[in-house]
Amino acid sequence: xxxxxxxxRSYNKRQEAKPHIAEEWVGKIYTFICIAFLVITIFSMxxxxxxxxxxxxxxxxxxAFDLITGVKWNPDIDIPQFxxxxxxxxxxxxxxxxxxxxxxLGFCAAVFIVELAPKFGRRFLQPVIELLAGIPSxxxxxxxxxxxxxxxxxLFPGQGIGIAAGALVLSVMILPTITTIxxxxxxxxxxxxxxxxxxxxxxxxxxxxxxxxxxxxxxxxTGIVLGIARAFGEALAVQMVIGNAPHIPHSLFESxxxxxxxxxxxxxxxxxxxxxxxxxxxxxxxxxxxxxxxVFIIRFLEGRKKL
Amino acid sequence: xxxxxVDKIATxxxxxxxxxxIAVLLGLLGYILIRGVGHISWDxxxxxxxxxxxxxxxxxxxxxSLFLLVLTLIITVPLGIGAGIYMxxxxxxxxxxxxxxxxVEVLSSFPSIIVGLFGLLVLVNKFGFGFSLFSGALALTIxxxxxxxxxxxxxxxxxxxxxxxxxxxxxxxxxxxIRSVLLPIATPVILSGTILAAGRIFGxxxxxxxxxxMSSPRLDFTDWxxxxxxxxxxxxxxxxxxAVHIWKINSEGLAPDAxxxxxxxxAVLIIMVLVFNxxxxxLGRYMTNKFTAAK
Numbered sequence: 001x002x003x004x005x006x007x008x009r010s011y012n013k014r015q016e017a018k019p020h021i022a023e024e025w026v027g028k029i030y031t032f033i034c035i036a037f038l039v040i041t042i043f044s045m046x047x048x049x050x051x052x053x054x055x056x057x058x059x060x061x062x063x064a065f066d067l068i069t070g071v072k073w074n075p076d077i078d079i080p081q082f083x084x085x086x087x088x089x090x091x092x093x094x095x096x097x098x099x100x101x102x103x104x105l106g107f108c109a110a111v112f113i114v115e116l117a118p119k120f121g122r123r124f125l126q127p128v129i130e131l132l133a134g135i136p137s138x139x140x141x142x143x144x145x146x147x148x149x150x151x152x153x154x155l156f157p158g159q160g161i162g163i164a165a166g167a168l169v170l171s172v173m174i175l176p177t178i179t180t181i182x183x184x185x186x187x188x189x190x191x192x193x194x195x196x197x198x199x200x201x202x203x204x205x206x207x208x209x210x211x212x213x214x215x216x217x218x219x220x221x222t223g224i225v226l227g228i229a230r231a232f233g234e235a236l237a238v239q240m241v242i243g244n245a246p247h248i249p250h251s252l253f254e255s256x257x258x259x260x261x262x263x264x265x266x267x268x269x270x271x272x273x274x275x276x277x278x279x280x281x282x283x284x285x286x287x288x289x290x291x292x293x294x295v296f297i298i299r300f301l302e303g304r305k306k307l
Numbered sequence: 308x309x310x311x312x313v314d315k316i317a318t319x320x321x322x323x324x325x326x327x328x329i330a331v332l333l334g335l336l337g338y339i340l341i342r343g344v345g346h347i348s349w350d351x352x353x354x355x356x357x358x359x360x361x362x363x364x365x366x367x368x369x370x371x372s373l374f375l376l377v378l379t380l381i382i383t384v385p386l387g388i389g390a391g392i393y394m395x396x397x398x399x400x401x402x403x404x405x406x407x408x409x410x411v412e413v414l415s416s417f418p419s420i421i422v423g424l425f426g427l428l429v430l431v432n433k434f435g436f437g438f439s440l441f442s443g444a445l446a447l448t449i450x451x452x453x454x455x456x457x458x459x460x461x462x463x464x465x466x467x468x469x470x471x472x473x474x475x476x477x478x479x480x481x482x483x484x485i486r487s488v489l490l491p492i493a494t495p496v497i498l499s500g501t502i503l504a505a506g507r508i509f510g511x512x513x514x515x516x517x518x519x520x521m522s523s524p525r526l527d528f529t530d531w532x533x534x535x536x537x538x539x540x541x542x543x544x545x546x547x548x549x550a551v552h553i554w555k556i557n558s559e560g561l562a563p564d565a566x567x568x569x570x571x572x573x574a575v576l577i578i579m580v581l582v583f584n585x586x587x588x589x590l591g592r593y594m595t596n597k598f599t600a601a602k
Contacts, residue, residue: 020480020483021480023480023482023483024480024481024482026482027392027481027482027485027486028397028482030389031389031390031392031393031396031397032393032397033389034385034386034387034388034389034390034392034393035389035390035393035394035398035407037386037390038386038390038407038410038411038414038452038453038456039407039410041414041449041452042410042413042414044425044429045414045417045421045422045425045449048425048428048429049421049424049425049428052428104324105324105327105328108320108321108324108325109324109325109328111321112321112322112324112325116318116321116322116325117325121325124329125325125328125329127588128328128329128332129328129332130584131332131581131584132332132335134503134506134507134510134580134583134584135335135510135577135580136509136510136511136512136550136576136580137510137512137513138510138512138550138551138553138554138557138573138576139339139510139553139573139576139577141554141557142339142553142557142569142570142573143335143338143339143573145557146342146566146569146570147338172331172335175328202310203310203311203313203314204314204317204318205310205313205314205317205318206310206313206314208317209317226416229416230416232418233416233417233418233419233420233421234418234513235418235419235420235513236512236513236554239558240554240557240558260418260420260513263420263424264420264513264516267424267427267516267517268516268517268521272432281424284420284421284424287418287420287421288417288421291413291416291417291418291421292413294416295409295412295413295416298412299409
């Protein structure tokens, strides 16, 4: 008798256990669908952009080498010329120049936050810099257009638009990225390293310059590459201040274009499927390939972390 | 030069740089606010834009931005949290998992314009959603998913492992543990991260140019039926957001007061972003104090 009650109990228990198992599957399937959506999205993104971008070469017969090295961009004449080198040059020059401006500033800010004035830095400077990251890019473009461009027009020959204005706007935009990573790297530095250096009689600057900087170099580079990647893909802020003339400029203050600005400006004005439109997708493909390159550089740098 | 002098000079330079950065930010904010706030009035915030005459407002654009933000969050939050839970709780360390991590990393560093182009090709043309709020919301979802995944992972990783083990020890299933133990503890982090993401969505323009469109049909703000063409709530109508509007009037604005409108709209955008930022901070702090024993 007792045994059968026990059996009944265990039977009931098994019955009760079932909804739990069903619930487990709900969780598993739901989260899996979410991650699958993400992975499928990125694959279709790569596929669609690549197939559109490659059709310039396959369907329209444009020579890929000519596209990358040509300097003449005349898509609307009888025998259209598609030389995208000015755009590629514009993208690289603005983003690298922006990193050259922003990297020392970001490093100094990080040193200030971690070493010089941790209290004030963490409470005030760091939130301020994070706030910079939140400002929309069109607002940067607007400020660049109404402050930096007129300023450059007065100070230097030319219209004020061009690589210098673009790089300056971008440098403010990527400063938060570089600073945040530099700050994290410096604060992860083991105290023993610093204390050892101080114990040998080194000054604070010697410690920063000879110990902290070399040890955190891979992370600092990661921050800079992330900044360059962000600057490289930025579209509207640059487009507003760069002038958008499709040729390689002779000075930093002459109108030029970037990959993103060319895409932004012409995508709406060309018919889907025409060679003029397809070649813009090729520019997008170059942009995408560069993103991959940046991601792999960052991965490589992360592998070289010394801490 | 002695090492001590160099140290002093370097310290001075670093101090100056820090001061310079603060000055740049304050100058930036001050410039936008001083130039723009004077132009903000109730009329400016609610009236429709004028293409050629002066005196246009940003009413529909402001509404579009807010509506698009809500739509995007409705799609992004469940997807992002789900994917984040998978990455932090279900994914076993394997080649596949590290591959997914790489994919997420790549997606997070994709330029927003590429996401916009993908939206144009697939959402607008292939799926036939047209230039619409819905296409825009999906494009922004793609753009923000990696961020949402990272935030969720961060939040879940911050939960003390003892809490999870205690729940398992009581015989509670994994999914139930995630839902009723891990997620509530991670909520402050996830919520403040989501608000920061919302600020990003609010200011994004490049991904929207070719998905949500650059024009806004005449809206009838008395018609709240989401199926009508002129209803503001119709998700399948083209919608120019505030950020796109700023870009458009700066590059091709014909109205005589375009610079003022751009300044006013920028100020509105900045104020909203500041509200999101400070709100996220305050809420995060409040919830941490409320939910945990930390003082």
